[in-house]
Structure formats: structure tokens, C-alpha cells
Amino acid sequence: MLDVDDSIISSINAIGGYDLYLINHNYQKVFIDQVSAINSLKDTQGAIDAIKDADIITTAVLATNLEKIAPILSKGLKARLQLRKAKINILACENLENNSGVLRKKVLALGEIKENDLESIAAFPDTEVDRLVLKSERNGEPAIDIGDEFELVVDKTKLVNPGVEPIKNAFYTTDIHKYFERKLFIINTGHCWAGYVGHVYGYKVIQDVFANKPLLRATREAMKESAVLIEKKYGFSKDDLDDYISFALNRFMTPGVVDQIARVSRNPIQKIGPQERLVQPVQQLADRNLPYQQLVKGISAALLFDLDTDQQAIELQHYIEKNGVKQTIVHFTGIAEESVLFSQIMEHYNRFKQIKEKRTN
Known part of the structure; x- marks a missing residue:
């Protein structure tokens, strides 16, 4: 080794x-x-x-x-x-x-x-x-x-x-590509989605996010939106994908496991990239006129990840301070400002920002 x-x-x-x-x-x-x-x-x-x-x-x-x-x-x-x-x-x-x-x-x-x-x-x-x-x-x-x-x-x-x-x-x-996307768009997307949204609500440990029933339900809904995309693209059955989601969530909630949100949500700039786990499934669902109401919230929440021990989080917040959140979205995600998706990201960002500020003030 x-x-x-x-x-x-x-x-x-x-x-x-x-x-x-x-x-x-x-x-x-x-x-x-x-x-x-x-x-x-x-x-x-x-x-x-x-x-x-x-x-x-x-x-x-x-x-x-x-x-x-x-x-x-x-x-x-x-x-x-x-x-x-x-x-x-x-x-x-x-x-x-x-x-x-x-x-x-x-x-x-x-x-x-x-x-x-x-x-x-x-x-x-x-x-x-x-x-x-x-x-x-x-x-x-x-x-x-x-x-x-x-x-x-x-x-x-x-x-x-x-x-x-x-x-x-x-x-x-x-055909390894379909297995890679299944994992990236369902397991990795769901995990970091819960981490970023959990951070907005003040959680430090990912298992505590899943102990919150509304947030657990929302995470499952986000993963199901990704699963619809995977089903349409690659022909996996809905039942198999539902089982895959349940397997992932059960693993995330394994008794005794303590997984810090700092680890789950690390490197936010990477994770909101145009070819990455949050933006890709949302963009592809939007292109197919398929629902992505929960998934899009993960992008918005990621923009609020401000952990001072994470170098990319520091860089992201500095960019927002200097250039504004709109330019940040365009710069890091590649999503066009004139798109419907962009306005939805902004809407959820502003709502999450209020929740976070109310909690920390």
C-alpha cells in the first residue's frame, strides 16, 4: 500500500x-x-x-x-x-x-x-x-x-x-455511465442536499437532519425526482429505484453513525458545478419538463454553506460578497440568469437566507 x-x-x-x-x-x-x-x-x-x-x-x-x-x-x-x-x-x-x-x-x-x-x-x-x-x-x-x-x-x-x-x-x-449517474444523482445528490438544507436549519450532524421527519421526507422527494430522470434515461425500473433510495436513506440513518455535515457538504463550489450532482439532474429535468421542485432547493442551500473550516465555502462566500449572489450562480453553476430555473434558485435562496438569519440572530 x-x-x-x-x-x-x-x-x-x-x-x-x-x-x-x-x-x-x-x-x-x-x-x-x-x-x-x-x-x-x-x-x-x-x-x-x-x-x-x-x-x-x-x-x-x-x-x-x-x-x-x-x-x-x-x-x-x-x-x-x-x-x-x-x-x-x-x-x-x-x-x-x-x-x-x-x-x-x-x-x-x-x-x-x-x-x-x-x-x-x-x-x-x-x-x-x-x-x-x-x-x-x-x-x-x-x-x-x-x-x-x-x-x-x-x-x-x-x-x-x-x-x-x-x-x-x-x-x-x-455501460458504466448509467450506474455512475444513478449513484451520483440519487445517493450523492440526496446526501449533500440534506447536508446543505440541514446547515440552513442549524444542524451539525447529518443523522439529526434525517431524524427531522419533514426534512427526511423532503430528502426522499428530492431523491425521487432524480430517480425519475434516471428511469427515463436508462430504463431502471421504478421499483428498483425506490429500493435504491430506501437502501441509501437507511444507510445514512445507520444507528450509532455520526457523520458531520462539515464532511457531507464539503467543497460546495465543486458540488454546484454544471456537471455535478446538484445542477446536472435539475438542469436535465428542466430540459425534459419534469418536476424538480425539491432538488432545486439544494442548489440554493449550497450557496449559503459558510463553514469557516472549508476552503471552498470561504471562497464561495467571498465571491458572493464581492459579486452578488446572481453573478455567483451564473459563474459557478453555468445556469443562465434569464432562465426560469435561475429565478427559482433565487427564490429559494432568499427564503433560506431569511431562515438562516432568523436562526442566527
Whole structure:
């Protein structure tokens, strides 16, 4: 395993693995063994050797960090190329569409490997990944709590060998885009929608938002609006999508889980982007003359996210102060000021702003 956190690396190497705590089993501890760790910043050669000798490479670094891991990956792949090693699957398990493809572009942009050489040594199948994974603490030490339910969807058309499934219990498909959008527009949209609206009402923990029955009902309605879009676009059945929404909400409300809104709602500028989880489904529903009355409120609430520990929230509020909320909407969402959707965002923004100001005054 490659990482940059010395404390995590030292802990793993001291015991040959790491602990996970199973949320759905009263936080039972499970030890994951036969793991070693290398600091890819401090031991470059060790990291290169690990990539050179690997059978498969996966990432879980957050989408914003793919650019940071590209240099060491490029060096490791170059070493594989020189030794004429077998072509390897590289799966970026990040919450980003075309995630592995993005990583591939980052590697190519460095100019250390030519495209035909990269094609000969590595395959970059895209993924859709979903699991409840939360940072926690045990006896003063950092720990990881994890839920039972998971989903890993892999684009089989981009594997080294489409007939060989390299990861057990993953789902392999020839159309990963529909699974990515289903997750992004329903689970991710619903989660951050509840976070931003919950912040307006003064909540700090996402589970407390879901304990508020009117807000839980509104969150479900927002997710159902997204589900209608997914049904129309990809042919998922309404019953399957209703079950998917219930699965997501039940997971959000897992007893004992405390998930901070600061985490759920982090990076608001990213999340109100024109290709992201709040704007895309609303825009596509509007284009199809389908209802989006609840979903649009998430965009308005996101504009009021002002957590002073979140760099993007600080940047967003500074932009609003300098340019006004109307220009902010146009600049960050790409929604035209003359559109009906724009006026609806403004209407809900003004209402939420009054609620927030009344609560804080």
C-alpha cells in the first residue's frame, strides 16, 4: 500500500495490517492482514518497485488527488515497461465520472510515457464505487468504521482482458455511465442536499437532519425526482429505484453513525458545478419538463454553506460578497440568469437566507 501519512504507514508496518470496525455488527473489529505500507513521498524507489511488481493497482485518494499520484504512478509504469512486465489493470475508485480515464490523462500529461507505450503496459477501466466508510477514533488512535453494503461496478470493456474479472464480488458492465449517474444523482445528490438544507436549519450532524421527519421526507422527494430522470434515461425500473433510495436513506440513518455535515457538504463550489450532482439532474429535468421542485432547493442551500473550516465555502462566500449572489450562480453553476430555473434558485435562496438569519440572530 502506498500512502503519505507516516503515522498510518508506521502502524500498518508494525502489525502487518490494519483494523476495520464493522458498523452493522456492533463495531466488531476485523484485522486485515498481509499488508505493508510505503511512503511514496519519502521512499520513491520503494514505491516504484511496488508498482513495478503489482498484479493490480487501485486508488482511493479522493478525486482531487489523482493529479498528485500521477508522477509516482508514471515512474512505476515506466519501470514495468522497461522490464517488459505484463499489462496491468489500474482502477481509480474515486467519486468522479471517467475516474480511471482522468488518471490516465494525468499520467500522459507528464510526458514521461508515450501514449502507445502506456496503452501497452496499463489498462484504465472506469469504476463506480459506493460504501459507507467513516473516520473515527479508538483509544486515542485514528480508526476506520465501515458498513456492510457496498457496490463496485467496473467497465469490463476497458480491462486488460474483458473475459477475466480481477476483483471478486465486483459487478462488471459494458455501460458504466448509467450506474455512475444513478449513484451520483440519487445517493450523492440526496446526501449533500440534506447536508446543505440541514446547515440552513442549524444542524451539525447529518443523522439529526434525517431524524427531522419533514426534512427526511423532503430528502426522499428530492431523491425521487432524480430517480425519475434516471428511469427515463436508462430504463431502471421504478421499483428498483425506490429500493435504491430506501437502501441509501437507511444507510445514512445507520444507528450509532455520526457523520458531520462539515464532511457531507464539503467543497460546495465543486458540488454546484454544471456537471455535478446538484445542477446536472435539475438542469436535465428542466430540459425534459419534469418536476424538480425539491432538488432545486439544494442548489440554493449550497450557496449559503459558510463553514469557516472549508476552503471552498470561504471562497464561495467571498465571491458572493464581492459579486452578488446572481453573478455567483451564473459563474459557478453555468445556469443562465434569464432562465426560469435561475429565478427559482433565487427564490429559494432568499427564503433560506431569511431562515438562516432568523436562526442566527
